[in-house]
Amino acid sequence: MEKGLVSIDRWVKGSQAYFLTHLHADHTRGLSPLWTLGPLFCSPITARLLPSRFPGLDSSLIRVLEIGLTHSITLISKCSGSEVHILVTPIDANHCPGAVMYLFRGEFGTVLHTGDFRWELDSERAQLARRNLLDALGGERVDLLYLDNTYCHPFFSFPTREVAAQQVVDFIKQHPNDEIIIAVDNLGKENLLVYISQALGVKIWVWPERLKTMHILGLDDIFTTDTSLTRVRAVPRYSFTLDTLEGLNTICPTIGIMPSGLTWGSLAFEKDIGYVGLSESEGHSGEKSKNNRKRSTNGNIKLAGDQIKPPWKFQEYSYSFPYSDHACFSEIQELMRTVLPKNVFGIVSASSFDIHPCHHFDNLNCELCTVSGSEISTKVRGNHLDASFRNKLNRRAVLHQNLNRSNVKCGRHLQPSASKTNRNEGCTEKG
CATH class of the missing domain: 3.60.15.10 (Ribonuclease Z/Hydroxyacylglutathione hydrolase-like)
Known part of the structure; x- marks a missing residue:
């Protein structure tokens, strides 16, 4: 051209x-x-x-x-x-x-x-x-x-976002007494937050600018800026730091969740760490049965032919899940x-x-x-x-x-x- x-x-x-x-x-x-x-x-x-x-x-x-x-x-x-x-x-x-x-x-x-x-x-x-x-x-x-x-x-092999979202939900259920913060950008990961809200029956806290975006997208009822209404919060990615999490844990038990595909490529190099992923042979032809996906009761995901792998704890209080928008x-x-x-x-x-x-x-x-x-x-x-x-x-x-x-x-x-x-x-x- x-x-x-x-x-x-x-x-x-x-x-x-x-x-x-x-x-x-x-x-x-x-x-x-x-x-x-x-x-x-x-x-x-x-x-x-x-x-x-x-x-x-x-x-x-x-x-x-x-x-x-x-x-x-x-x-x-x-x-x-x-x-x-x-x-x-x-x-x-x-x-x-x-x-x-x-x-x-x-x-x-x-x-x-x-x-x-x-x-x-x-x-x-x-x-x-x-x-x-x-x-x-x-x-x-x-x-x-x-x-x-x-x-x-x-090396970058991870499950569908629906599977990863369910893993996040199961993990949150395992920690009923903890505050949960989830790192997100100014746009994106809305489906994850909606999935969590519907599965747990809770609202999700977001910061004011993010709430305006949610209103434009027609997601008014699920999100709030009132921290007293929920223990699950979506926070700007730039504020998701070890110092922040350590500070929050001096007030009450708090766990950070980072949805990302990037980590799971590096973990694939380590046999003893393992990660949640799809084998190359499974691909995404659109014909794979949903029955091939199995969810355990302890918050980990099992894909057909794979071992059950936990979310990765990359820092104290912080866990990464293979939820990616790429x-x-x-x-x-x-x-x-x-x-x-x-x-x-x-x-x-x-x-x-x-x-x-x-x-x-x-x-x-x-x-x-x-x-x-x-x-x-x-x-x-x-x-x-x-x-x-x-x-x-x-x-x-x-x-x-x-x-x-x-x-x-x-x-x-x-x-x-x-x-x-x-x-x-x-x-x-x-x-």
Whole structure:
């Protein structure tokens, strides 16, 4: 695609149309209430959330795209002055409220940008997203895939969020006399909190800004800012520290819960620690019976063929559960099988693991991958991590897991496809 037409999660001058995948901070750097560079395309939920996240943002710039429908956009080539017709289909990314993938089609080929996504094909929601994607593709392969490769490594294997949420519920039931705090971001993990509330019959405390978000999402009845009404609280991730937990425990017994997929990759290196996960052979084909999942009565999860594994206690008072809003490796495999990409970009390049997609999938044209082989971390040695590095990772990964993504430039100008090069060669953006 010609440079200067479309940008995704990139908020600088140079494009005619801007697309927002979701409202997490690492995808909105550069976006502000004063931003006026062009039309901003997003999902309906994101459009509802934007005014609270960026008060004063010019609402006339917002263009709402219904999920699952194909929309036609006409832009002007800066090189030839002629019209460029682009078909764009937003696909539910199942990551956080409002999150979408974008499928672009035109003379330039077919481009899929996943943003951040989860691909749990045993859920009806993900099955619908898959059908919408296949319908939009119409039997065509994806020429260029921008992939959420956060957990693109076989060591990242964890269960569906429903299974992990039930594990959290069982754990809370085992500690009836403890206050519970759960680390969450400004957006995301709502389904986990709702699941806990409904399973335990309690309200969930959230901070005032988060309560406003819940109201926008229509979740008024479940959440409160009155600490006297509940022992379960959702707190900002940045406030979830060992010092905070130690201080709370001087007042009353308090346990911290960190929902995260990051820790479970590092634990996979240690045979004696174990983790809750899906085997690669199980995958997420959408045909796996729910009967394959078994829940024990002591708060641990058993998956068919696996041993029962406890949640990981990574600090005093603190436990990590494998609840993730990013696709695990088997889900990435399933997406790759669905779209059969000819070229792949990983949108995440900062990681302690080898998450380069071209290192894990055969028959890919790796010329367009963002991370070269020389940039891959050498800390991984076979099936083991250097001990000092592993200890550092285990502590930092849980309490500061966003550090690995905080410096990543998620935004993209769409690149030209290798298989269908724009006729105006001099106007295309090179890798």
